[in-house]
Amino acid sequence: MTHNNLAKSLRTIRKSKGISQEDFGLISSRTYVSSLERKLKSPTLSKVDELAAVLGVHPLTLLAGAYLQAFEATSVSELLGIVAREAKEINRVDLVKPTARKPEGVLIDK
Structure with a gap:
C-alpha cells in the first residue's frame, strides 16, 4: 500500500462524516x-x-x-474474504485467537 491510497481513504471518510481537519486538534495539528x-x-x-477514533470508525475501515x-x-467484502482466508491459513501460528473450547479429558473447576 502506498500512502497515496491512505491519503485518499482518510480524506474520503473525513469528508463523508463532515469532519474538518481542525476537528483532529486533540490528536494532531x-x-x-x-x-x-x-x-x-x-x-x-x-x-x-487516533485518526480512526476521531473519524468514528474502526482503524481497519481506514486501512481497508x-x-x-x-x-x-x-469490494470491501472481497478484501475481507482475502484477509479471512489468509488468517485461517496462518491460524496455527496464533495470529488469530482460536475458538475457546475445553480440551478433552480436562475438568474445569467452577
Whole structure:
C-alpha cells in the first residue's frame, strides 16, 4: 500500500462524516492532517488508531479503504474474504485467537 491510497481513504471518510481537519486538534495539528491528505507524510499505526477514533470508525475501515485500491479488490467484502482466508491459513501460528473450547479429558473447576 502506498500512502497515496491512505491519503485518499482518510480524506474520503473525513469528508463523508463532515469532519474538518481542525476537528483532529486533540490528536494532531491541522497542518499534519493536511500533510497526510496531500501524501507528504505517512502515519504510524498508533496515529491511524487516533485518526480512526476521531473519524468514528474502526482503524481497519481506514486501512481497508486504502488497501481496497492497492489490491484492486472489487469490494470491501472481497478484501475481507482475502484477509479471512489468509488468517485461517496462518491460524496455527496464533495470529488469530482460536475458538475457546475445553480440551478433552480436562475438568474445569467452577
